[in-house]
Amino acid sequence: MDAGAPLKPLRSAPTLETERLVLRHYQPDDWDAYYAIVADHSTMRFVGGRGSSREDAWRRWLASIGSWQIIGYGGWAVTRLEDGALIGTCGIFNAWRGIDGGFEPDPELGYIFAPEGRGKGLAFEATSAALAWLDAEHGVSIWAIIDDDNAPSRKLAGKLGFDYRGEKMYGDEPVGVWRRPAPRGG
Template sequence: MNSPIFTAAPRLTTERLILDAYTLNDFDAVAAMSADPQVMRYIGGGAGRDREESWGRLLRYIGHWQLLGYGYWAVREKHGGQFIGSLGFANYQRDITPALEAPEMGWLLCSAAQGKGYATEALRAVLAWGKTALPGGRTQCIISPHNQPSIKLAHKLGFRETHRAEYHQQTVLVMEQTF
């Protein structure tokens, strides 16, 4: 049986942002963001990632669109085109109990872009896209219970905590939003 082949991420625009498909040219920006310990402080033990891990991240971002028809967008400022982050939906096949049952939403913003309302603006556009494009009518996310800014953002976007789980020997909040 052949799997369907999908295309790249559709372009979404907001008042201040462009959400676009990743390209090879985005690798250095992804690597720089992923190496920043401030950006990664609540993810996977809190250390920055090396270029090898960032390369795998970029390939996953692009591959999700090709295989599943959803994935992550590169987030850029409309004025000047500066890369400021990554966000979207994924299926990471996480070893978490109970298993996630819907596309997982996630977000990362460069340190300089945090605290400006960009995440809220971009995630609202992505959720609007997801309401018509995602299977199952819902999305989930996992967040460290110490990551108060992301928890606050998730609540603002309509997510609610469903339970806590262990993931890589760390407790995470599992949150969900239905469309």
């Protein structure tokens, strides 16, 4: 794949339903709930160390939405099936981070959940659905960057089939790098 070349461009995220969640394309009225999640310092402690500014959150949100049209994958709004409340975000993306020994152009997995969505297996449910979709549609390997102090995400990565590939430098900070191989035949 050429750097940044689309695999199968889509107009929007496909809707994925799990036992308790709906992963769907973002809508304009999701902005306030999304911003509340990523602005929270405790939620973002392993994603940049602090809550996002409104400006940075806006850019991240638009990139998550627009990636579908350019590279064929992007972010999903993660909502509770029972009431439709936005409780997190889950995405497959290219961040072009310039990590030492980087992994581009392969995609990266990321997810962020509001406090009420954590500790209930919802991240596993959402990321499993996203990875099943990626396997079926693209059949490529995928990476994840996980802070070494983030034990729950390290455990989740193992359950999802990611292998720890060691520490790499991202800017001035060391980060844990994980890889999940492409499915057989993919």
